[in-house]
Amino acid sequence: MSSRRRDREKPIAVRPALRRGVIVVLSAVLMIVMMGFIALSVDVGYMFTMQSQLQRSVDAAALAGAGTLIEGEDVATAKVHEYLTHNPVGLQWKEFTDGDTAANVDLFLSKYGDGLELSLGQWNSSTQRVESVEEGPTTVSVRMTYQNMPFFFGHLLGRDSFDITAESIATYQNRDIMLVLDLSGSMNDDSEFKSIGRLGLEHIYTNSQQMYADLGYPVYGNLTFDPAYAKATGTAPISDGQARTSVTYRGPSAVVTSDKAISKVTVRTSGGSTYNYYPSGATSYTASPNQEIRYVWITSGKNADNSDQVHSFDFDGNRLATIRKALALDNVAYPYPQGSWNDYLNYCLGTGQNNDAGYRYKFGYMSWINYLLEKRYSSDATPDLWKASAHPITAVKNSVDLFIHFMQEGDGRDRVGLAVYNAPNGNGLLESTLTENLGFIMSQTRQRQAGHYHNYTNIGGGMTTGREELQARGREGSVKMMVLLTDGQANWVNGGVNSTAAKQYVIDEAYLCKDQGFKIITISLGAGADTALMDEVARITDGVHFNVPGGQSVAEYSEDLTEIFRQVAGARPLKLVK
Incomplete structure (x- = not known):
C-alpha cells in the first residue's frame, strides 16, 4: 500500500475546547428534561396521593352513614357530611380547624357540596347497583368530586389543575341469628324460697304475689295467699250440752278451742308417746309435746246422757284427709295434670324449701306457687306456669323481647331462630327455624318455662341444634351468629348425667362453629353459671362473653x-361493596 493511502486513513483530531462545549450543551438539555420529569413525577405523585386520601374519606363516610341508617335517613346523611368534613383532602384541614362540627359541615357543603353525590337505597349484588327503596334503606353510596386541585408544576406544561373523583358504597349485611336458651329447672331459682337468704323475703313475697296474679288469682278451698296453719273443726253438736271444737294443727304443737270449757286435752305423737293436759276449764289451750302430733282428743261438753264428750282428730293415717277437709280442699279437683292436693300437703308438712323458709305445716298460695316452681315446673305438669313471672327465666324473656324490638327497627331482613335445651329426650330442640317473623320468636319464648321439657342442662345439645339450623337455612352472604345463654353447669349428654363429657361436648361444638365461621355471643347468668366455659366458647369463636x-x-x-x-x-355488620 502506498504511503499516500495510509495518510488518508489517519483520523482527524478534535480539539479539546470544542469537545467541552458539546458536553455543556448536552448536559443543559438533559437537565431541563430531567427537571421536567421530576416536576411531572411530583405532580403525578400528588395526584395519586390526593386520590388515595379522597378514597379513604368517602370509604369512611359511606361506612359511617351505613352504620347509622338504623337511626334514620337524616341521621345517616348527617353522618356522611360529618365524616367527609373530618377527613379532609390535601390542604382542606386548614379550613376546618376552627369552629364546631355543625359550622364546619356547613362550610364544607357550601364550598364542596356541588361535588357530592349521596344516595341511599338497597344494594343489588346481581346488578352491582344501589336501587332506591321507599323505606328502610340498607346501603349508602357516596361519590365525591373535587375540581381544580392545583398542580405544583403543571403550569409549566400548560396545565394548572386537575380533578379527582372517588366513589364508595357501603351496606350492612343481613344477619341470621340463632338464640340458644337455657330452659333447665334452675331458671326458676330466683323466685323460690331457696333464694330468701340471698334476695330477701320481701323480694320472694312480692314476686310470689305477682305470679299468683299472673295465674289469674285462682281460688281453691279456703286457702289464703299468706301460708297459715290448717284449722280442723269437729262435728256439729246434736244436743244442747255438746261442744263445738277445733284443732289448729302446727306439727309439734296444736291449738285446741271449744265453745265450752275444756277439761282435758290428750295428744299422741309420732314417737308413740301420749301426753295429757288439763286446761282447767279454759276454752282455748296450746298443747306442745315438741314432737309431731298424730292424734288429738279434746274432752269438752256433755253428751245427752251427761257423759263427757270426747272429740277426736286424726292427724296420722287420715292426716291428709283431715287437713284437706280443714282447708276445704276435700271436694276441690287439683287444677293441673300432674301433682295433687295430697302431694302439695305433704310438701308443706315435710322438710325442704318450705321448712327452710319458716312455712312448715302452713298452707297458702305463696307456698303452693313455690311447690309448682320446685316440684311441678314442667309443661306436662303445670302447662300454664309459663304465665308466672318466675326468675331468671322472665328476665330472659323480657330481654329477648327487647332484643327483638331492636332487630325490628332495622330493615326487616334480619332473621332469628330459636333453639332451647333441653328437649324431652335431653337434647337440643328447634323451637323456631330462622324467620323474619320476629314477633313469633317473642311469643314462642314467652310461652316457655323453666324445666319446660327437661330438668338438666345439655348446653352442647342446644349448640348443635343452633349450628345445624344455621348450616341448613342460613343465607349465602349473611352474617351467621349464635347467642348462647345459660345460668348453670353443663351436666347432661348422651342420655345421662356426665358433667365432664357434657363440658367437652360444649367445647367440641364451639370448634365446629368456628370452622363454619359462626361467632358465638355467650351470656352466663347468676352465681351458678360456668363462666370459665362460656368465656372459652366465646374465645374459640372470636365472640364475646358477657357475665351477669x-x-x-x-x-x-x-x-x-x-x-x-x-x-x-345494635351491632350492624358493615361491608364495603364498592
Whole structure:
C-alpha cells in the first residue's frame, strides 16, 4: 500500500475546547428534561396521593352513614357530611380547624357540596347497583368530586389543575341469628324460697304475689295467699250440752278451742308417746309435746246422757284427709295434670324449701306457687306456669323481647331462630327455624318455662341444634351468629348425667362453629353459671362473653341483660361493596 493511502486513513483530531462545549450543551438539555420529569413525577405523585386520601374519606363516610341508617335517613346523611368534613383532602384541614362540627359541615357543603353525590337505597349484588327503596334503606353510596386541585408544576406544561373523583358504597349485611336458651329447672331459682337468704323475703313475697296474679288469682278451698296453719273443726253438736271444737294443727304443737270449757286435752305423737293436759276449764289451750302430733282428743261438753264428750282428730293415717277437709280442699279437683292436693300437703308438712323458709305445716298460695316452681315446673305438669313471672327465666324473656324490638327497627331482613335445651329426650330442640317473623320468636319464648321439657342442662345439645339450623337455612352472604345463654353447669349428654363429657361436648361444638365461621355471643347468668366455659366458647369463636353476676335483684338482672342484648342487636355488620 502506498504511503499516500495510509495518510488518508489517519483520523482527524478534535480539539479539546470544542469537545467541552458539546458536553455543556448536552448536559443543559438533559437537565431541563430531567427537571421536567421530576416536576411531572411530583405532580403525578400528588395526584395519586390526593386520590388515595379522597378514597379513604368517602370509604369512611359511606361506612359511617351505613352504620347509622338504623337511626334514620337524616341521621345517616348527617353522618356522611360529618365524616367527609373530618377527613379532609390535601390542604382542606386548614379550613376546618376552627369552629364546631355543625359550622364546619356547613362550610364544607357550601364550598364542596356541588361535588357530592349521596344516595341511599338497597344494594343489588346481581346488578352491582344501589336501587332506591321507599323505606328502610340498607346501603349508602357516596361519590365525591373535587375540581381544580392545583398542580405544583403543571403550569409549566400548560396545565394548572386537575380533578379527582372517588366513589364508595357501603351496606350492612343481613344477619341470621340463632338464640340458644337455657330452659333447665334452675331458671326458676330466683323466685323460690331457696333464694330468701340471698334476695330477701320481701323480694320472694312480692314476686310470689305477682305470679299468683299472673295465674289469674285462682281460688281453691279456703286457702289464703299468706301460708297459715290448717284449722280442723269437729262435728256439729246434736244436743244442747255438746261442744263445738277445733284443732289448729302446727306439727309439734296444736291449738285446741271449744265453745265450752275444756277439761282435758290428750295428744299422741309420732314417737308413740301420749301426753295429757288439763286446761282447767279454759276454752282455748296450746298443747306442745315438741314432737309431731298424730292424734288429738279434746274432752269438752256433755253428751245427752251427761257423759263427757270426747272429740277426736286424726292427724296420722287420715292426716291428709283431715287437713284437706280443714282447708276445704276435700271436694276441690287439683287444677293441673300432674301433682295433687295430697302431694302439695305433704310438701308443706315435710322438710325442704318450705321448712327452710319458716312455712312448715302452713298452707297458702305463696307456698303452693313455690311447690309448682320446685316440684311441678314442667309443661306436662303445670302447662300454664309459663304465665308466672318466675326468675331468671322472665328476665330472659323480657330481654329477648327487647332484643327483638331492636332487630325490628332495622330493615326487616334480619332473621332469628330459636333453639332451647333441653328437649324431652335431653337434647337440643328447634323451637323456631330462622324467620323474619320476629314477633313469633317473642311469643314462642314467652310461652316457655323453666324445666319446660327437661330438668338438666345439655348446653352442647342446644349448640348443635343452633349450628345445624344455621348450616341448613342460613343465607349465602349473611352474617351467621349464635347467642348462647345459660345460668348453670353443663351436666347432661348422651342420655345421662356426665358433667365432664357434657363440658367437652360444649367445647367440641364451639370448634365446629368456628370452622363454619359462626361467632358465638355467650351470656352466663347468676352465681351458678360456668363462666370459665362460656368465656372459652366465646374465645374459640372470636365472640364475646358477657357475665351477669349472681346475687342481683330481678331488676338488676333485667337491666344487665337489656344492655347486653342492646349491644348485640345494635351491632350492624358493615361491608364495603364498592
